[in-house]
Amino acid sequence: MEETILKVEHLYKLFRSREIGASEETAIEMLQQGLSPAEIRAKTGIVVASNDVSFEVKRGEIFTLIGLSGSGKSTIIRCLNMLHRPTSGHIYVENEDITKYDEEQLMKLRRTKVAMVFQNFGLMDHRDVLSNVAYGLEIKGVNKKERESKALEMVALVGLEGWENKRIDNLSGGMKQRVGIARALANDPDILLMDEAFSALDPLVRNDLQFELLGIQEKMQKTIVFITHDINEAFKLGNHVGILREGEMVQLTTPEEMLANPADDYVRKFIDNVDSTKVLSVKNIMVTPGAMIKAGDGVNIALKSMKSNGLSSAYVVGEHMQFQGLITLENALAVRAGQLNFEEAIIRDIPIIKDIHTPIADIVNLAANARFPLVVVADDGSLQGIVSKAAILSSFSG
């Protein structure tokens, strides 16, 4: 963890508008004289996307950059593999200044050391999953057999076995991004750049992928630069977090330190959004119960339903899906043995949630003390779904 693999020094990136001919150099001078990016934009038409940004990333760590849209984070990450050429400043990858590289050297850098994952995946829909993953190897000139076996390995790593030959259009958003990650990893890069990689995904899938990314990182010890606008994501993933405003680094530290001592109101505002369980509601994590029987069905159907679903309990509902209770395998067997009657066997004291928009934070205590998953019912008492303790836990840790 000690060695610095990536170092950014006084990085400026300015975008010149076509109409007004002021040079970037004058604009940088104006910045250094203390003019704000907004003033410079009004005067010269030049947009300051990165304003004197410096940071270091150690080998094997996850460094997250966070900022609102337009804060320059996407520009900065594109400077790290020179998709954008910085206006001034230096970027060192393993102590080599890549801003001095020519096109040939840059191609080599991108093929071997730095790979990128994109917000909207950037996948080629004329290729299947496997040849998308193999793309980086293909352009390096790796032979077909070798690149396909490597690609298969990566597809397995991101949990997409069996999907190798599927078309990209057939995948969900989460799966597409798994392909994106596999494609980047197939090149075996030292540094992985992730530009809002999970922002286009829905919260649950995002949680899964964050969790898996941490797992992959644990296994492969990559260095990751992760861009996000979501502070929860930044804190969950990052060993260090840099927070950007209008192209300027406002604070650069560990998540704990940032939580304890936010540099200013801008940072504080971000931090106010931290608790992820406030964002996720019951609706996001509830699932349909596997085994469900009608009250009139009797014990044999209950047993059969449990057996065919591989579960040890079944939910009992009335004629119009009204939730009545739960019957365990133990009780059902007792009924069949004649020790209990069916009505007595149904457990009815199960905590019920009436609003599917209840934040998860509000049901933690309820769930902690419950013996069975919580039950979610609609206003008319009909069963909507169940929320297991495991689901609640993973919504925290993911």
Place this chain on the structure above:
Amino acid sequence: MEWILDFPSTIRLDFTKQIDAFIAYLNVHYADFFAGLKAILNSVIGGIYQGLELIPWWLLILFVVLLTKKLVGRYRTGLLYGLLMFLIGAFGYWHMMNETLSIVITAVILSLLLGLPIGILISTSVKVNSIFRPVLDAMQTMPTFVYMIPAVMLLGPGKVPAVLATVIYAVVPVIRLTSHGIQQVDKEVVEAARSFGSSRWQILAKVQIPQALPTIMAGVNQTMMMAVAMVVTCAMIGANGLGMEVLIAINRTESGRGLVAGICIVIIAIIIDRLTQSVSAKGGR
């Protein structure tokens, strides 16, 4: 004060003589070049015609039936197209169809050989695009006869100037749609390809062209259609075939003959259109 109302008669620009002189100059000094060009194109057109003539009529019909089955996926459509082709033969126009096809096929091959690279070139540079745009507009809107006259003067009447005139008219859509298709490719996909260290050539060959293929194929289809549409115009400069038949019928005011020959052209156009369209639909997905 008359000049306010009427364009002043003292201002007169006349380039017509110079242009005539230029064409005459070309005709005299580059006769060998044009003769060579004519010979080459003639042998291509002739070769394709001979090739088509070698195919027995029933084999070509069978081929169309099977190809349609493969591309469109239905025997019924294939049989319909086969029947339509049979009609052309039954009208007595089989050989003329082959003649017309040889002109159309040569023109389409030339158009694609020129159009695809130019389309790719235009897509890569704003500057090239701004140069080519007015040229393409001119090619599409200039009345065909305007360049047919010098073409006939330089190459003599026949199929060769017909092919060249067809190329000028029909090459535009494949250029436009190739460049449009490539420019339309998702920026992030191109950026991703770049981020993995692709060279410009690799980006073009492995990402941009495959991604643009449905649009490019639509351009190819348009080019083919326009080439077929030029058939009658080409007959005016001496290209034999179905177009000539229509032209003769018009001159003699023989409505029936004109209509039947016209229908044969329509049949050819429809079959080519449907088949290339299904290729482009398949290329996309």
